[in-house]
Amino acid sequence: MKFLKAPGFWVTVIGLSVAFFVGRTINPTLxxxxxxxxxxxxxxxxxxxxxxxxxxxxxxxxxxxxxxxxxxxxxxxxxxxxxxxxxxxxxxxxxxxxxxxxxxxxxxxxYNYWSLLPAVIAVALCFITREPVTALAGGIVTGALLMQRYDLTGDVLIPTIGTSTGATILVLYLWFLGGLMGIWSKNGAALAFAEMVTKRFVRGPKTAKLVAWGLGVLFFQGGTMSTVLVGTTVRPVADKEKVSHEELSFIVDATASPIAVLLPFNAWPFYVQSFIYVGGAAFLATEASRITFFYQSIPLSFYAIFAVLFTFLMSIDKMPFISRTFKDAIKRSRETGQLDRPGAEPLLAKELENAKVPEGYKPNVIEFFIPILLIIGIAIGTYIFMGSSKILWGFGAGMLYAFLSTLIRGMSLKNVINGFTDGLKGVVYGSVILLLAITIGGISKAAGGGLYLVDLLGGSLPYWILPVALQILTMFIAFSTGTSFGTFAVTFPLAMPLAWALAGSAGIENAYLYMLVCFAAVINGSVYGDQCSPISDTTVLSSMATGCDLMDHVRTQIVPCSLAALLAATGWTIIVLVAV
Incomplete structure (x- = not known):
């Protein structure tokens, strides 16, 4: 009966009871x-x-x-x-x-402030129990009870798994990614790459982390593609140089979406522009002008700038402000070689931690490079020529090449299949968490958590406080729902007209600059919330690709990320008070 003394148990019981009561007695606001x-x-x-x-x-x-x-x-x-x-x-x-x-x-x-209950329960349980599956499940059940969806499988889980997003998770992260990593483990390609990079470029933990940082900048498409590619590419090198998984996951995560903001040669501007039209603002009248507006906001993306800068400082061991937990992780890995905290539960299973090359098979680094080049080339090429990035095609081609080339070079079919299945086993846990994270994000959105926060902010505000208010609002929405793109869709239709109206009523001379600052606050606040949320797909993928415990990753990165957010808020406030 030890569970009766566990705080997580009582948080779950109270959350479920409150959700059931609210769902049965309170009508939602329409x-x-x-x-x-x-x-x-x-x-x-x-x-x-x-x-x-x-x-x-x-x-x-x-x-x-x-x-x-x-x-x-x-x-x-x-x-x-x-x-x-x-x-x-x-x-x-x-x-x-x-x-x-x-x-x-x-x-x-x-459901007014009750709309936030599913996300609050999920996030609270993540921190209390440090066990993401039950934490996310608790949030999902809470949301289902709140909205009176009592058939959890038929009304909640199956609709999520049956979507294109759910299918993509199963195909891409479970089959393609897991299979590719398993084959690399079996044919020694990842180990060969690590040995080559170590011999030619890496001279210790700093240069290993710099490789990760450089690849994060290079793969500026952002999001899932960046985290998966950088994490899986650099992990063998970083592991060999005793770089803790907390450090590596922070670098991978903080150079994903922030870089996509600073180098937005991707789908971001085209997606965001559809939400930022404001009647009367001529500079937002056309698609071309709105995309130009996005690019002109880049110098004001202070959070993204500081996030990328901090990861660089972390890479060269010059990061001035990190938590005690982060310092302990660095000291532990350097002195003992333990890449994870004792008792940690890495999302990457033991099957993928070490190479298991059959006797007589000689690993070749080409078997690592060509799949990576296929993934990147197809993803970027299809974006340029077809207008959308076919990531599934890239990973499918990469895995197929790895499978066939390993057979052609002499490995038995049985060994290749064993490697493939070991890879699937290695990412099952992470894929389950990813599916649950997508589900809790959908539940939070359906419950109206983000809509309530936007509705709450709809009143009048002093013009100088609006950028920081928008930043805080989007941080909460993205942290609660685990999505920056969803936060854009919820927030921009309110934020931009509100900023334009306040600029007019306050008699602001440089309304264009003021709108740029408010726009940057929404973009950067959303990125912060998404990056730090334990229920975000990029957070889960960063942990999965680097082999880190999910909550260890969240706990260690939240301090430098919050510092970057604070500096960004200070910068926007100064600009609004001085320059507009």
């Missing part, structure tokens, strides 16, 4: 979300807009006079006349010209 659509005409003369990088033909458009939801914008109620989204058109006369704008109106709901 409101209407308005998103302006960036409508274009295709070669066939059809009007369309982009949704998740896929063109959507504009259909079933109604004038605002016939909309059931339009009159309810800005209202809060317990009932709405329809549960279906609407696409409406509004025609105005501007400077003597008739201009038509298109909007998507979405019925949304939240």
């Amino acid at each position: 409101l209407v979300e308005k998103i302006q659509l960036d409508v274009k005409i295709n070669e066939e003369g059809q009007a369309y807009y982009i949704k998740r990088e896929v063109p959507q033909i504009l259909q079933n458009v109604i004038p605002v006079s016939e909309s059931k939801l339009w009159p309810l914008l800005g209202e809060r109620s317990n009932t709405l006349p329809t549960e279906e989204s609407e696409i409406v058109e509004e025609t105005k006369t501007i400077d003597g010209e008739r201009v038509t704008h298109y909007y998507m109106l979405n019925p949304r709901s939240h």
Whole structure:
């Protein structure tokens, strides 16, 4: 009966009880979300807009006079006349010209501050128990009870696994990534790469970490691609040089999304621009101008700049402010060679920690380089020529090459299959956590946690405090939901019009600079929250690819990341007070 004395048990019991009670007794607050659509005409003369990088033909458009939801914008109620989204058109006369704008109106709901309960329970249990599976499961069940979805498999888990995101996790991270890492472990390719890099470039822990930092900058596509590629590439080298997994996972994570902000030659500007149109702001009127606006905000992305700078300082052992936990991890690995804390539960299983090359088979570094080049080349090439990065194609081609080349070079089919299956075993635990992280993010979004926080901020604010308020808001939303892209979609439709209105009411002379600062605050706050959240896919993947305990990674990186966020907030406030 020891579990009765465990704090995690009582946190779970209280959370589930409160969620059940609230779900049964409190009606959600209903409101209407308005998103302006960036409508274009295709070669066939059809009007369309982009949704998740896929063109959507504009259909079933109604004038605002016939909309059931339009009159309810800005209202809060317990009932709405329809549960279906609407696409409406509004025609105005501007400077003597008739201009038509298109909007998507979405019925949304939240349970006020109770909407945050699933994320709060999940995050709290992560820190209390240091065991992510039960923590995430606790948050998922809490959210299900809150929304009265009592069929956990049919209403919660299966819908997540059945989505394209869930299928991608199973195919990419379980089959392709796990299989590739398992084959590398069996044919010794990763070990051969580590020996080559160690011999030619690496002269100790500093240079091993610098290799990781350099690759993180090089793979500026950001997100999952960066964390997986950098982590799996550098881990054998870093392990050999006694670099703790906490250090490596921090470098990998903090040079993923921050670099994607600073070198946004990727999908980020095209995704974000669709949310930042503001009526009356001429510099945000067209897609081209909004993308230019994104690029011009880069010098103001202070959090991303400091995050990348701090990882560089960490690489050369000059990081001035790190936690005692981080210092202990560095001391432990250097003095004892223990790459993980005693009692840690790395997301990378023992099957993938050491090479198991069959007798008579000679490892070749080419078997490491060609799969990596295939992954990078296909991912970047398809983005350039097709408009979207086909990461699955890249990993599939890389794994297939590794499989066939190992057979051709003389390894028996049985040994190759054994390596493949060992790889699958090695990433099962991490893949389960990743699926649960995606599920809790969806639950938090469905419960309306981010929507509630945005709704809460909708009142008037002093103009000088808005950037920091937006930063804090997005940090909380992204930390609670584990997604920066989802936070963009929730926050930008409020943040940019609010910033424009405050700029006008406060008589700000340099409204353009003020809007840039507010934009950068949303982008960077979202990146911070996503990076530090234990329920974020990039956090989980950074831990998985580097073989780190998930909560050890979260605990050690949160101090330098929070320092970077504080410095960013200070910088934005100074600019707003002095320059606008």
